[in-house]
Amino acid sequence: MGSSPAFPIFFFVWILELNKRLNNLGKSLGNIIIISAPSGAGKTAICNAVVRSSRNVVYSVSYTTRRPRIDEKNGGEYFFVNRTEFKKMVEEGKFAEWAKVHGNYYGTSKVFLDKMLKMEKNILMDIDVQGGISIKKQYPGACMIFIMPPDLKTLKERLVSRNKDHKEIIKMRLGNAVEEVKSVQKYEYLVINEKLDKAVVAVKIIIKSLKYKIQKNKKYFNDFFDRG
Numbered sequence: 001m002g003s004s005p006a007f008p009i010f011f012f013v014w015i016l017e018l019n020k021r022l023n024n025l026g027k028s029l030g031n032i033i034i035i036s037a038p039s040g041a042g043k044t045a046i047c048n049a050v051v052r053s054s055r056n057v058v059y060s061v062s063y064t065t066r067r068p069r070i071d072e073k074n075g076g077e078y079f080f081v082n083r084t085e086f087k088k089m090v091e092e093g094k095f096a097e098w099a100k101v102h103g104n105y106y107g108t109s110k111v112f113l114d115k116m117l118k119m120e121k122n123i124l125m126d127i128d129v130q131g132g133i134s135i136k137k138q139y140p141g142a143c144m145i146f147i148m149p150p151d152l153k154t155l156k157e158r159l160v161s162r163n164k165d166h167k168e169i170i171k172m173r174l175g176n177a178v179e180e181v182k183s184v185q186k187y188e189y190l191v192i193n194e195k196l197d198k199a200v201v202a203v204k205i206i207i208k209s210l211k212y213k214i215q216k217n218k219k220y221f222n223d224f225f226d227r228g
């Protein structure tokens with residue numbers, strides 16, 4: 001007289017279901033991670049390193065009317081378009097946000113963003129403060145990280161030594177940096193980029209922590225009491 005044959009099947013199905021629920025615990029529906037910083041704070045290097053060394057992090061490649069720098073390739077750092085093309089994209093509603101930054105236009109692809117969110121990816125965006133605030137309004141769950149250099153002297157040195165822009169552009173970017181730094185209060189996290197590897201670890205820890213947000217675990221709570 002053992003238990004009915006249905007019992008092992010029921011037990012097996014229950015284990016499968018439990019396993020599924022445990023996997024769902026902490027599973028995110030995708031996150032937007034906004035990274036902003038004054039030019040020369042090192043955010044591009046940080047973003048590259050984070051994307052390279054993480055499994056589920058993708059980089060949102062923006063569109064810009066800025067000329068490519070010597071080492072930049074279309075579709076790599078940016079999609080480079082002219083002002084007419086950019087204007088057309090704005091009119092067609094292709095951007096989740098766009099802004100004029102340091103005299104050029106930059107925009108975030110809406111299609112890419114929504115597709116990656118559906119695919120439950122962590123989307124890393126290197127965008128300016130105007131863009132960051134606009135994205136946060138549309139996607140309130142977006143995580144906002146501000147990167148700062150250890151001090152102003154280092155910022156100046158980095159901007160000059162990376163030798164990527166003309167002198168006048170460096171001067172303008174330094175001037176804009178002061179304004180950008182004033183916006184730090186609108187952000188949620190601050191990472192000081194004194195050493196690249198440490199800053200990368202800090203950003204990765206912030207990204208990892210997002211899956212433990214209560215809002216990300218609604219599924220778990222929805223039927224918590226029904227599950228018994």
Ligand code: 5GP
Nearest residue numbers: 062098099101106107108126127128130131
């Ligand atoms: P850079 O010309 O040095 O690559 O970037 C200049 C600034 O434009 C940086 O602050 C960068 O974060 C910002 N930026 C890049 N892509 C976008 C974008 O799609 N939207 C906005 N609002 N800013 C962007």
